[in-house]
Amino acid sequence: MSPAESSTSSDRDARLDATLSQLFATICDRRDHPNDSSYTCKLFAGGDNKILKKIGEEAAEVVMACKDDAPDEIAGEVADLFYHTLVAIAHHHVDLDDVYRKLEARRR
Numbered sequence: 001m002s003p004a005e006s007s008t009s010s011d012r013d014a015r016l017d018a019t020l021s022q023l024f025a026t027i028c029d030r031r032d033h034p035n036d037s038s039y040t041c042k043l044f045a046g047g048d049n050k051i052l053k054k055i056g057e058e059a060a061e062v063v064m065a066c067k068d069d070a071p072d073e074i075a076g077e078v079a080d081l082f083y084h085t086l087v088a089i090a091h092h093h094v095d096l097d098d099v100y101r102k103l104e105a106r107r108r
Contacts, residue, residue, distance in 0.1 A: 024086050024096045031090050043087050054084045
C-alpha cells in the first residue's frame with residue numbers, strides 16, 4: 001500500500017486543499033506583484049492568449065499521457081494543467097473557493 005493510500009481520505013483532502021490553495025495564493029501574489037523573472041508573471045503579461053494556449057497544450061499532453069498509460073507522466077501533465085488553470089482563474093479574478101463550492105455541489 002502506498003503512503004497516499006494509507007492516509008485517510010480527510011487527511012489527503014486537507015493536504016490537497018492546502019497545496020492547491022497555497023499555489024493559488026502564490027499565483028495571485030505574482031499577479032498582484034509582478035516580477036519580470038517569474039514564469040507566472042510572463043503568463044499574466046501574455047493575457048488570455050498565452051494562458052489559454054498553455055491550457056490547451058497541457059490538456060493535449062494529459063490526453064497523450066493517458067493514451068500511453070503512463071501514470072507518472074499523467075500525474076505530471078495533470079499537475080501542469082492544474083497550475084495553468086489556476087493561472088487562468090486568477091487572471092479572471094475567480095475565487096478558488098467558488099471552484100471548490102461548485103465541485104462540492106456536484107458531489108452530492
